[in-house]
Amino acid sequence: MLPSENDVTQPSSIEACSLPLITDLTRDQLAQWCIEHDSSSYRADQIRRWIFTKRVNDFDAMHDISKKFRDLLKENFRLFSTTIVKHQTSKDRTEKLLLELHDGHHVECVLMREPKRNTVCISTQVGCAMGCVFCASGLLGLTRNLTMGEILEQILRLDRVIGEDERISNIVVMGIGEPLANLPALIPALDTLNHKGGMGIGARKITVSTVGLPAKIRELADVNKSYILAVSLHAPNDKLRDQIVPTNNKIGIQKIMDATDYYYVTTGRRVTFEYILLAGVNDSPAHAHELAGLLKHRNAHVNLIPANGVEETGYQSPTTADVDRFFMTLAKGGVNVTVRKRKGDDIDAACGQLRLNREKEKDLVQVQ
Incomplete structure (x- = not known):
C-alpha cells in the first residue's frame, strides 16, 4: 500500500x-x-x-x-533502490554492474556494445531454481523474484553509465533467473520498455530467454507482442538434457517444441534455440546431427554458445575446431545457425559469476 x-x-x-x-x-x-x-x-x-x-x-x-x-x-517514492557495488569494464567496452538490492541481495546486469547497437542483459530473479549444471546463476538456489521496478532499474542504471550520445537499443532478458517464472513482474516491465512513454524500444528488439516452461511460453505468446523467444535447449534428446537441465525430466523436449510451435503461430516470430557447447558433453557430431533432425523442419534459429569456464561447475569450452564442426553440421542439415560472440572475457563474464564471487567474499568475511 x-x-x-x-x-x-x-x-x-x-x-x-x-x-x-x-x-x-x-x-x-x-x-x-x-x-x-x-x-x-x-x-x-x-x-x-x-x-x-x-x-x-x-x-x-x-x-x-x-x-x-x-x-x-x-x-x-524512491527513484532508485539499488547500490552499484561493482562496475567492471572489459577491453571490448562491455560493462557489467553488480547491484545490491534494498534487502542486501545482489543481481547483475550487462551492457554489450556493437557498432550499430547497445544491448543490455538483465536479470529477473535473485538466484535461480532451474539448476542448469553449467550455470553460476543457480549454484546458490533461488532467493526471490525481482519486482517490476527492480527489473527496470537495471536498465536505468546502465543507461546512466553510458555516454550522453549513446542509447540502449536492444534488451535481452538472459541474466540471473528464469524470466518466465516471474511473468507478473516481467510483462509490465517489458510493456514499459516498449511503450513510447517509456524507453520506446521495439518489441522485435527485446529477447526473452527461458529454460523451456511450456505453459509459460504459451502465456507469453498470448500477450501477442513480437518479442523474440529464446529457448535454452542445450541438448537434442531428453536423456542428455535431463543431465544438463534437471527441470527437463518433468517436462520433456517434445512439450517444449509444441509450445514453441504455438509461439511461432501466435506471434509470427521465429524462435531461437540457445545451445551452450560443453566440451565432451554435448558437442559431438552425433549431437549436431540429432539437433538438426529436431529443428530442420521448423522456422527456427540456433545460437551456439561456447561455454564460459566457471571453476565451480567443472565444465569447459570446446575447441574452436569442435565449434566449427558443430556449426557446419547444423548448416548442412538445413538449420539456420550462428555462433555467439564472446563478450567481456577479461571480466567476470559468465552469467551469475560476479554475484557468486560476491557471495563467496561475504561467506569468507563471516568465517573470519
Whole structure:
C-alpha cells in the first residue's frame, strides 16, 4: 500500500529506504496516483519522460514539475533502490554492474556494445531454481523474484553509465533467473520498455530467454507482442538434457517444441534455440546431427554458445575446431545457425559469476 497523502513530513533515511519504487507502478497506476493527489494524469507522462529518457537521478531534477509536487513524490517514492557495488569494464567496452538490492541481495546486469547497437542483459530473479549444471546463476538456489521496478532499474542504471550520445537499443532478458517464472513482474516491465512513454524500444528488439516452461511460453505468446523467444535447449534428446537441465525430466523436449510451435503461430516470430557447447558433453557430431533432425523442419534459429569456464561447475569450452564442426553440421542439415560472440572475457563474464564471487567474499568475511 502506498503511504497516505496526509503523511507530509519529510521521511527519515530509514523511512526512505522503505518507500516503494516509483518504477513499480505502470503508467496507468502512476496516472491514477497523480489524479488522487490533485494533479493531471498527464503528470505521469512528464515523470516517466524524466526517468526513462532524460536520465535524472533524483526527483528534484524534474524542473518542469512544481516543487510542491516534487516534494510529494519524494515523500511517497524512491527513484532508485539499488547500490552499484561493482562496475567492471572489459577491453571490448562491455560493462557489467553488480547491484545490491534494498534487502542486501545482489543481481547483475550487462551492457554489450556493437557498432550499430547497445544491448543490455538483465536479470529477473535473485538466484535461480532451474539448476542448469553449467550455470553460476543457480549454484546458490533461488532467493526471490525481482519486482517490476527492480527489473527496470537495471536498465536505468546502465543507461546512466553510458555516454550522453549513446542509447540502449536492444534488451535481452538472459541474466540471473528464469524470466518466465516471474511473468507478473516481467510483462509490465517489458510493456514499459516498449511503450513510447517509456524507453520506446521495439518489441522485435527485446529477447526473452527461458529454460523451456511450456505453459509459460504459451502465456507469453498470448500477450501477442513480437518479442523474440529464446529457448535454452542445450541438448537434442531428453536423456542428455535431463543431465544438463534437471527441470527437463518433468517436462520433456517434445512439450517444449509444441509450445514453441504455438509461439511461432501466435506471434509470427521465429524462435531461437540457445545451445551452450560443453566440451565432451554435448558437442559431438552425433549431437549436431540429432539437433538438426529436431529443428530442420521448423522456422527456427540456433545460437551456439561456447561455454564460459566457471571453476565451480567443472565444465569447459570446446575447441574452436569442435565449434566449427558443430556449426557446419547444423548448416548442412538445413538449420539456420550462428555462433555467439564472446563478450567481456577479461571480466567476470559468465552469467551469475560476479554475484557468486560476491557471495563467496561475504561467506569468507563471516568465517573470519
